[in-house]
Amino acid sequence: MIPLLQSLVDAVSAGAIYALAALGIGLVFGIMRLANLAHGEIITGSAYTLIFLWQFSWPLALVASAVVGIGIALVMNFAVFHWLRAQSPATLLIASFGLSILFQRLYDAAFGTNVRTAPVGNGLSQSIEMGGIRINLLSVITIVLGVVLLMSVHLFLTRTSLGLQVKAASADSRMARILGIRSGLVIAVTFAISGLLAAAVAFALTTQSGAVGPTFGVQVTLFGLVGAVLGGLSKLSGSVVGGFAVGVVLSLFTSWLPPWANDFRTALVYVFVIIALVFTPNGLLAGRSKKDRT
Amino acid sequence: MTERNGEPVDESQRVLTVENLTVQYGGVPAVDGISFTVDAGELVGIIGPNGAGKSSTLLALVNAVRSTSSRLELLGLSIAGKAPERVARHGLALVPEGHHIFGELSVADNLKLGRVARRSMAGLDEDTEWILSLFPILREFHSRSAGLLSGGQQQQLAIARALISSPRLLVLDEPSLGLSPTAVDTVFSAIAAVRARGMAVLLVEQRAQQAVAAADRTHVLSEGRITMTLSPPDASNSELLTKAYLGS
Numbered sequence: 001m002i003p004l005l006q007s008l009v010d011a012v013s014a015g016a017i018y019a020l021a022a023l024g025i026g027l028v029f030g031i032m033r034l035a036n037l038a039h040g041e042i043i044t045g046s047a048y049t050l051i052f053l054w055q056f057s058w059p060l061a062l063v064a065s066a067v068v069g070i071g072i073a074l075v076m077n078f079a080v081f082h083w084l085r086a087q088s089p090a091t092l093l094i095a096s097f098g099l100s101i102l103f104q105r106l107y108d109a110a111f112g113t114n115v116r117t118a119p120v121g122n123g124l125s126q127s128i129e130m131g132g133i134r135i136n137l138l139s140v141i142t143i144v145l146g147v148v149l150l151m152s153v154h155l156f157l158t159r160t161s162l163g164l165q166v167k168a169a170s171a172d173s174r175m176a177r178i179l180g181i182r183s184g185l186v187i188a189v190t191f192a193i194s195g196l197l198a199a200a201v202a203f204a205l206t207t208q209s210g211a212v213g214p215t216f217g218v219q220v221t222l223f224g225l226v227g228a229v230l231g232g233l234s235k236l237s238g239s240v241v242g243g244f245a246v247g248v249v250l251s252l253f254t255s256w257l258p259p260w261a262n263d264f265r266t267a268l269v270y271v272f273v274i275i276a277l278v279f280t281p282n283g284l285l286a287g288r289s290k291k292d293r294t
Numbered sequence: 295m296t297e298r299n300g301e302p303v304d305e306s307q308r309v310l311t312v313e314n315l316t317v318q319y320g321g322v323p324a325v326d327g328i329s330f331t332v333d334a335g336e337l338v339g340i341i342g343p344n345g346a347g348k349s350s351t352l353l354a355l356v357n358a359v360r361s362t363s364s365r366l367e368l369l370g371l372s373i374a375g376k377a378p379e380r381v382a383r384h385g386l387a388l389v390p391e392g393h394h395i396f397g398e399l400s401v402a403d404n405l406k407l408g409r410v411a412r413r414s415m416a417g418l419d420e421d422t423e424w425i426l427s428l429f430p431i432l433r434e435f436h437s438r439s440a441g442l443l444s445g446g447q448q449q450q451l452a453i454a455r456a457l458i459s460s461p462r463l464l465v466l467d468e469p470s471l472g473l474s475p476t477a478v479d480t481v482f483s484a485i486a487a488v489r490a491r492g493m494a495v496l497l498v499e500q501r502a503q504q505a506v507a508a509a510d511r512t513h514v515l516s517e518g519r520i521t522m523t524l525s526p527p528d529a530s531n532s533e534l535l536t537k538a539y540l541g542s
Contacts, residue, residue, distance in 0.1 A: 164399070164403055164407060167396070167398070167399060171396050171397075172394055172396065174378070177358075177377065177382075178358065178379075178394075179459070180379050183379065
């Protein structure tokens with residue numbers, strides 16, 4: 001019973017991480033049809049910041065990793081994607097792939113191929129007792145962080161003027177501009193939010209592993225993207241639910257699969273995703289088909 | 295001062311000046327060097343058959359399609375090549391064909407988006423009250439998802455959203471398309487009320503008779519060119535209207 005509950009809490013915690021990754025990817029996809037493969041390198045940049053600065057001051061490390069995440073996201077936007085806005089999703093995807101490789105090489109050159117380690121959030125690795133059951137504190141904090149950030153993004157999008165503009169530009173960018181919405185500003189804000197979400201993912205993953213290498217953010221981004229597609233990229237709630245589902249399944253496979261099958265857990269997640277997409281090709285939460293956006 | 299129809303025209307009242315506007319798609323002209331003006335408080339109509347270049351003309355005004363012109367001015371400022379959002383913030387509100395409301399947002403949120411292009415928030419409450427009095431159904435469905443409204447209600451929402459921006463020039467692309475007769479009446483009454491407030495209106499319509507009757511003057515567009523300009527008395531001349539549409 002106790003291992004079962006612990007594994008469920010771990011699964012929800014993993015789900016929260018992948019939901020945050022999928023939301024960061026889904027937001028940017030919604031606004032400019034860009035499936036940003038380089039989202040992982042934003043996560044990696046924030047993770048390196050945590051690793052290097054945690055020993056000096058943890059509040060400084062947290063703030064700096066958020067600033068670095070937002071900064072890298074904005075640099076990617078203004079240096080590359082801003083100039084490709086009118087291009088097709090395929091062109092944008094390839095550009096993001098190139099950017100991903102470029103950033104990995106830059107991290108490699110700057111910090112070396114080997115992982116850098118530091119005890120980030122060491123105090124969080126203890127267990128706490130809740131109702132007679134011991135639960136990993138880090139899992140609980142990750143879940144709380146995920147819920148707070150998801151709620152914050154939701155409130156931003158639904159309760160603020162700028163958030164409404166982001167939603168409008170995501171739904172119909174040409175009409176949004178005709179209404180006077182500054183597309184450049186709205187895109188930059190969206191990238192900044194995705195950078196902040198990437199920093200949150202970096203924090204959750206770095207406290208788990210304490211080790212960061214140049215390809216640190218690749219796997220979570222791939223699964224985040226898969227989750228976003230699974231849930232339906234046309235809806236943000238779809239991205240979140242899909243990301244959460246992938247995280248939960250991945251974590252449950254890790255806990256429950258016999259040792260000989262555990263090496264195949266990643267492949268099994270993809271099998272799960274393929275089966276789901278066969279039955280719901282537009283994603284689990286996809287609405288009716290929409291017009292192409294210009 | 296310049297002249298139109300031999301009458302002197304005060305250019306300080308000029309809201310929109312279009313000279314030699316051309317829009318080409320793949321080298322084929324959709325709009326072929328047309329010129330017209332709209333003054334404050336005027337309602338100017340554009341009619342013509344499908345493919346005449348009406349919508350392309352309107353989209354060119356907000357630079358949503360590429361165009362060339364010798365003069366394209368809104369309130370004395372050149373808007374040639376300016377981004378759609380800048381044109382909107384300078385006072386031109388376009389309601390494109392097909393409503394383009396945000397279906398997943400509520401009616402209230404759609405209306406809020408109209409505020410983005412507003413130059414001043416002074417008088418917002420009064421303007422909102424006036425607009426909701428033109429389209430009472432929007433008050434009733436304030437919190438409803440806009441995608442659940444009927445076609446006629448969505449058109450009313452699209453016009454209301456444009457009016458919230460307090461534009462100097464309201465540009466409507468076939469506002470009556472696909473609407474029930476009652477909804478068409480609501481839309482045309484609203485257009486009359488907008489004009490009575492001194493706002494300039496540029497109206498593209500398929501309902502030639504209704505448009506010609508309502509507008510100060512109506513340009514007939516055919517194969518990208520203005521072939522005729524009609525005045526309200528021409529609305530009852532069905533022979534002339536047929537000729538305007540089908541050519542001589």
